Amino acid sequence: MKERIYLISLGCAKNLVDSEHMLGILNQRGYSVVSDLEEADLAIVNTCGFIQSAAEEAIETILRVAEKKAAGYLKNLVVAGCLVQRYGLKLRKHIPEVDAWLGPGEIAKIADIADSVTRGQGQEAPIHLGRPLFLADHRTPRLYGTPFYSGYLKIAEGCSHRCSFCTIPSLRGPYRSRKIDSLVMETESMVEGGVKEINLIAQDTTMYGRDLGEGYGLEDLLEEMLRVKHISWIRLLYCHPQGVTDRLLDLLDGDNAVCPYLDVPFQHVNREILRRMGREPARQDPRQLVERIKTRTRNVSLRTTLMVGFPGETQEIFQELCDFVSQGYFDHVGAFVYSPEKGTMAARMKDKVEADVARERLDILMRIQADISLKKNREMIGNVIPVLNEGVHPETDLLLRGRSQRMAPDVDSHVIMNAGEGPIGDIVQVRVTDAHEYDLIGEILQVLLL
Numbered sequence: 001m002k003e004r005i006y007l008i009s010l011g012c013a014k015n016l017v018d019s020e021h022m023l024g025i026l027n028q029r030g031y032s033v034v035s036d037l038e039e040a041d042l043a044i045v046n047t048c049g050f051i052q053s054a055a056e057e058a059i060e061t062i063l064r065v066a067e068k069k070a071a072g073y074l075k076n077l078v079v080a081g082c083l084v085q086r087y088g089l090k091l092r093k094h095i096p097e098v099d100a101w102l103g104p105g106e107i108a109k110i111a112d113i114a115d116s117v118t119r120g121q122g123q124e125a126p127i128h129l130g131r132p133l134f135l136a137d138h139r140t141p142r143l144y145g146t147p148f149y150s151g152y153l154k155i156a157e158g159c160s161h162r163c164s165f166c167t168i169p170s171l172r173g174p175y176r177s178r179k180i181d182s183l184v185m186e187t188e189s190m191v192e193g194g195v196k197e198i199n200l201i202a203q204d205t206t207m208y209g210r211d212l213g214e215g216y217g218l219e220d221l222l223e224e225m226l227r228v229k230h231i232s233w234i235r236l237l238y239c240h241p242q243g244v245t246d247r248l249l250d251l252l253d254g255d256n257a258v259c260p261y262l263d264v265p266f267q268h269v270n271r272e273i274l275r276r277m278g279r280e281p282a283r284q285d286p287r288q289l290v291e292r293i294k295t296r297t298r299n300v301s302l303r304t305t306l307m308v309g310f311p312g313e314t315q316e317i318f319q320e321l322c323d324f325v326s327q328g329y330f331d332h333v334g335a336f337v338y339s340p341e342k343g344t345m346a347a348r349m350k351d352k353v354e355a356d357v358a359r360e361r362l363d364i365l366m367r368i369q370a371d372i373s374l375k376k377n378r379e380m381i382g383n384v385i386p387v388l389n390e391g392v393h394p395e396t397d398l399l400l401r402g403r404s405q406r407m408a409p410d411v412d413s414h415v416i417m418n419a420g421e422g423p424i425g426d427i428v429q430v431r432v433t434d435a436h437e438y439d440l441i442g443e444i445l446q447v448l449l450l
């Protein structure tokens with residue numbers, strides 16, 4: 001009987017998919033997976049490290065698990081992911097409880113590494129830092145960490161953009177698309193396994209296919225996925241603003257299985273800041289793109305990510321960002337204070353913004369969006385909408401909770417259902433009866449047979 005594994009996945013959904021592959025590979029090798037650290041023999045921490053705060057969270061988590069190992073609860077500890085690619089060589093000297101380190105390009109070796117540490121190699125912990133070129137396909141074993149009705153489909157790895165603030169290309173390598181056939185096969189097996197909602201992810205989903213030179217792109221992938229029998233919802237996340245084509249918007253308009261949802265991380269609206277960020281503002285102004293999206297037939301739910309306090313952001317420029325958000329284009333906004341990351345171009349830029357000024361700007365921006373969100377939610381009262389039932393609300397024990405097509409998992413708000421019933425993982429018809437700043441309240445009318 002092989003050892004029992006407990007895995008902690010930090011960071012974004014892209015990292016979660018890596019964690020799912022590691023668990024699948026280990027499971028295939030005979031390791032069992034447990035849901036409680038105290039029951040495990042070997043713990044794996046799959047880290048994020050693309051900004052300083054994520055790296056700090058990862059180190060705190062590693063130290064917490066290392067304490068458990070030192071206290072005898074665990075036999076082995078392995079650390080994986082972006083933090084290792086970025087700081088692994090330095091950290092190895094300071095955290096001797098870790099038995100092995102591996103970067104994101106070494107995922108395929110996880111079972112060999114687990115075999116080796118559980119045998120006890122008795123020397124300095126090895127660090128596996130190959131070029132980050134790992135690319136899974138439909139045959140790569142995977143144990144889902146998401147609920148049975150929802151899953152992520154990572155359509156590409158890496159990034160070939162060069163945003164001046166970002167460390168991802170150096171940590172994850174160049175953009176590598178998966179083959180379309182492989183993605184369609186994985187979609188089929190997800191749908192057969194009961195997944196109702198497939199969320200497409202990559203560092204930039206709109207770049208999909210361009211590196212393959214085979215003449216297909218994201219739009220072709222979507223068309224192929226829509227041919228899969230019994231597919232319910234497909235949602236697009238991480239769309240670079242420069243890659244949102246009219247053909248893509250036609251697909252959003254033309255098929256109810258494609259969620260009326262786009263996640264477009266604009267980062268900013270000011271032309272000079274976007275130029276400094278290396279985000280090609282000359283090709284299309286963000287205001288023009290949101291107008292193009294919002295004048296479509298279907299009312300697309302728009303999520304964006306914005307950064308405040310980037311070098312050169314004056315009060316006047318920040319006001320331009322506030323004015324952009326005040327237009328009410330966005331249904332969901334994730335805003336962050338700029339974090340200067342060592343090794344990036346932006347970290348060397350002049351005209352830095354004081355940290356307390358940047359934090360204040362963040363609060364102002366989020367307050368603007370909170371009012372918009374409440375107004376948009378109130379407009380929904382009385383509407384009947386399909387909702388993916390996620391079961392009992394973890395904070396109430398009584399009410400049910402779910403998400404509409406306009407709400408992505410993990411990052412957006414919910415529909416809280418206080419009347420009616422429906423099986424978990426089914427899509428139910430809900431009448432919206434009330435609205436909060438972020439969540440909607442509603443009652444289940446019936447289960448939809450899709």
Ligand code: SF4
Nearest residue numbers: 159161163166168203
């Ligand atoms: S698109 Fe820009 S911000 Fe996003 S991962 Fe690539 S380099 Fe980083």
